[in-house]
Amino acid sequence: MARQARAVATRQQIITGAARMFEQSGFEGASLGDIVDGSGTTKGALYFHFRSKDELARVVIEEQHRTSIESVRSVAESGASALRQLVMVCHEMARQILDDPVVRAGMRLTLEFSGSSEPAQPYVEWIATAQAIVEHGIEQGEIADTVDPATLARFVIGSFTGVQLVSQVLTLRADIEQRIDDMWEYLLPAIATTDDAAELAAIRAARWKAPVDATGAADDTSTGDA
Amino acid sequence: MARQARAVATRQQIITGAARMFEQSGFEGASLGDIVDGSGTTKGALYFHFRSKDELARVVIEEQHRTSIESVRSVAESGASALRQLVMVCHEMARQILDDPVVRAGMRLTLEFSGSSEPAQPYVEWIATAQAIVEHGIEQGEIADTVDPATLARFVIGSFTGVQLVSQVLTLRADIEQRIDDMWEYLLPAIATTDDAAELAAIRAARWKAPVDATGAADDTSTGDA
Known part of the structure; x- marks a missing residue:
């Protein structure tokens, strides 16, 4: 053993x-x-x-993807409203990018391997997950029913991808949380059914917190190195 | 000679x-x-x-950057409204990415070299140019005066960067024009002072056309390979 x-x-x-x-x-x-x-x-x-560098790269991408999908599932189980879930997912993915070299490497490799004709599976799944949250938000009346769920999901994932890359380029990701908050400030008016400023601010402030177990350690399987 | x-x-x-x-x-x-x-x-x-691969990479980035900045300048000289200029710049940059291998290589190299502590100059300048257009739009009353020009400029460049990357990942950029149109559909309600649907649609439909010179050839210095 x-x-x-x-x-x-x-x-x-x-x-x-x-x-x-x-x-x-x-x-x-x-x-x-x-x-x-x-x-x-x-x-x-x-x-x-x-066996090879190829296999190592595949394992890194799989591990990053598993980490991301687990956190999206945890956010979905939080019982928060759909828009809060979308905000939480972006901030949680940013936290993982900051904390975990496997996540950063997986993101770089996924983009590098994207020249092939095969669409990159992590992006397909992230967008599908975001789309399910958007559909839920429309059912609950929190997201406008004029929104196309597939299109919005694709835009959220695309926009997040670029916002975190430009944050890396300009500040080595020091301002990533603020930039994600900006993203939601500009995006919410087009999609939220409410225009109440306090409610919109509360949505933007939503963060997912990992539950704390009996030993007091965060229940978090990521290999953080922060 | x-x-x-x-x-x-x-x-x-x-x-x-x-x-x-x-x-x-x-x-x-x-x-x-x-x-x-x-x-x-x-x-x-x-x-x-x-002299070296480093010098070649630097020249590719410089040439890509020159191409981008020239097109932004041409858009600014078109006399279009500020929001139309922002839409035009995104679609014109997408066209260059589709047409010109030097532009695609420059974008990849700029992101690859961004691990250093030096912020990447092309991004700094793109954001500064977009910020000047936003400031003009606020002065003209087309963009809400609650918008912070630096923040919006950074979001537009970040969002565009990610939208085109995810379009590459999922469709080898076949849907890039549609995805940029989606981006503006979700972004305009938060920043435009008008809520007139026809005017918003007209803004999203704005495209820059290269002037045609006397020989009938487009006045375009990019090394297109489409």
Whole structure:
């Protein structure tokens, strides 16, 4: 059992090391040698767990995607209104980007691999999830029934993607939370049925908090490094 | 003179070839050997014009940036209203992304180089240009005076960046024009002083057309390959 636990820890160490190299240099720029050095492991250990750089990249994207989808599911279970959920999802994804090198690497790799004719699955699923929230919001009367759910979902994910990238370009993401708040300030008037300023401010202020378990530690499976 | 014209043509051929490699493989993934092969030139010719891959990348970014800034200037000189100018700039930048491999490569390289602490100059200038248009729109009473010009400019550039990237990821940019139209549909209600549906539709429909010169050729210096 101790040996198995060590193997799991080594595998995770390699994934995190690979993520840091992919984040910094992209898929083409990161060599397996760099990944071995950066993760403090050996070439033998790397090849015990992964067949190739391609497989490592695929695992990084899958892990990032799993992290994102778990948080979206948690937000959906929070019982918050649809618009609050959309705001929460954006801020929660931004928190993961700030905290987790695997998430940052996954985002970069997904965009780098997008030149192929296959649409990138993470984006397809993010948009589908956002679309379900929008449909719920229209049913509940919180989002205008003139809104097309697929179009709005696509715009929210597209806009979020660019807002966080430009925040990285200009401030290394120091202003990301403020920029997401701006995004909702400009977007809500077109989609919310209310025009009450206090309610719109409350929607923009919505944040998801990870439930705290009995030990006092946050119930959060992300591999934060903040 | 013929020799000089040939040198200029070769230099441009190398820039276009390098752009295709940078677009496809990123900075780290594109080798000078690939660039030589892809541009149908020789290593000698490449080193006659450029010292290094770094210099080639810098020239690609500069050329892309020059193309963008020229089109923004042309839009500003069109005499269109501020909101129409913002819509025109987005659609014109999308057209350049579709038509010009140097523009696509420049966008990719600018995002790849953004890990450094230096903010990327093209983004700084795009935002400054958009901000000047927003300020003009507020003065003219077309944009609400509650709008903060710097914040709106940053959101428009961020949102456009993400909308075109997600259009690339999902449809290889086949739907980019429709997605930019969606963006303005969701953004205009928060910023336009008018709520007249026909006027809002007219703003969204605004497109910049390159003036046609006496020979009948479009007065357009971009190196289109469509």
